[in-house]
Amino acid sequence: MFSYWPIVENVYLSFTTWDFISSQADWVGLLNYQALFSSWSFPQVLLRTLVWVVVVVVVTLVLGLALALLFAQRIRGATAVQTLAFAPHVLSGAAIATIWLFIFDPNHGLSRLVFEAFGASSPAWTTDDSWALWALIIVSIWKGLGFVAIVYLVGIQQIPAEVLEAARIDGAGRWTQFRRMIFPLLSPTTFFLVITQTISAFQAFDVIAMMTNGGPARSTTTLSWFIYDEAFNRTNVGGSSAASMIMFVVLMAITVLQFRFVERRVHY
């Protein structure tokens, strides 16, 4: 009831025009979908969302794996570093955004000091449309990195030591061990992380809401923010619901494709 009824109602709303408070929603058929695909901005939102998802997921996974490999080395202080790395995952998006807004502030923030040390001036991270999306991507990667690293670390620790020992005896170097043994054996973990991180990146909202409100000039408006903006800032409930349905279909398609094609390459 609580999971599926909102979906059913959302489908209905996507065929109506309504502003939340009018006495009734008027049926408009496919008009909301037509409006989305005929506007110049919605395809840009989809493209931006794609860039956001791909960069955030790929970079988080690559850096997370690198961090996990580092944690797997039995070095002093590793546990403390693991805890620190995991901390951003348990912090609220609002708290993280507030911290990063201070860091990115070109007039008073850490960014100014860092850039001035190199004789340059800090970019206006959140008010310049060529930097804003990258600023949010950096924050999202930082937020997700610890979780990915810890999940990968668990995966690495489950690889039997004798398998790697045998590879070493057979003369496999570190890179060959990683490429031929560790990475393939981590494929179930990677598969799990790709699906969860993709869905999470699609649904990213808190950091955008706190740091840029989708701006400047819609340069950080991803699909999730677009849905919110249409519904609550423009009170275009029908358009927002139609965009939600598109997001639902896209996520469903990605998940099905991943299960159908990527899972074949997973070694359990």
Add this chain to the structure above:
Amino acid sequence: MTGTSFSRRRLLAGVTAAAASLALTGCVGRRDGDYAQVSGQVPERFARRERVVLWSAFTSHNATVLQSIIDGFNASQQDIFCEIQLFPGYPALDSKLAASFAVAQVPDLVTLSDVNWNRYFLAETLEPLSGYFDAGFGPDAFHPRFLAEGTIRDQVYWLPWARSTPLFYYNKEIFAGAGLPDRGPKTFTELREWGHELKGFTYRGAPVRMRGYTGKDDWYFQGSSWAFDGSYSDGMVSRLSSEQTVAALEFDRAFIHDDQMAYLADDINADFAAGVTATICNSTGALTSLLKAATFEFGTAFLPEQDAPGVPTGGSGLAVMRNSTKARKQATWEVIRYLAEKGAPEWSLNTGYLPVTASSLNSPKIKERNAATPAYQVAQDQLSRARQADVMRRYVNETISEMLIVLQKVYASNADPGETLREATRNLDPAIQRVLPKYRRLVAS
């Protein structure tokens, strides 16, 4: 077996779809009549009183001031208990209020901003208030200009409370250091000339720019569009792409990108208080907090003119929900009466919002405060040249979102003002057409 299972599944799916369709036609929208009151906390000692729920969008210091006034109301009589429920700003209150209609459970009194009360009016959710006035508490209890802004077809729907206008703030130390006069610029052209004179000037070790713009509020541009003899709309006819409105935006573009003496700030208050920008345009309501935050002396002045004055009114007022019960609405009116007669001076005095009631306009304390801090008097004096926002900005909800995109494109990306305003006009056309029938039926004369 497979066939039976398939048929049963199809039958179930069909029945579910039919039931959903029937149910959905009834669950979206709003029924009329008396609604329940939103839940909350009533202290034991007030349990027997009529409860009035006030939804407030004021936070931190202003929330404390309002609570103190309402505490005074609760202590002043034995019949009504007013409970304030807080929201972090107008958008948060707006979305919660919209949701409250869907579940037929509403507050009684709400602080609605100057640009979103109209939406609730068009949805016929606001109580007409003219009939509540009596000989002891008449319309003359409120500032006539502001009362008129909440009046449609001779019925009052929205009462003035936290009203404001934008004000020009300038850093006196920077102005003196750069050899600029101790006053605000008379015109936008003069502001730009002063910007040239400020070039290369440093303050507290950092270069200073003349004006920090915000990309989070189009209120200031509404004013400068008027100053350049343009506007957002004439009635419901868009004038966004008119030559004059484009000229107003072109001024901002050139000031930021050609002169490099203005910029898009993330937080204009913080930048002004830190001396990063020499001037800002900000609400009169920000005056008190800026006086606390700034470590230098600053002055206030009327907004610059160009071809005409350009001062939009803003802020928020009080509206009563029509779907509240008769008894709750009558009790709510008593709260309003207390706010207007007793609470308003304390409110203006402690928040910096304009005095909008007879009680605050005549308050000796406010006169004393204005004499001691003339910046407050400047805000009051500027009121004579202020007017409410254009119809399109007030009634077409998408206008503000669309204008924020326009301003951010020009301020951040040096986009062509004419092109972006023409694009906004095209984007807003479907929304105007959607609102127009209701506007004609309920508002247009």
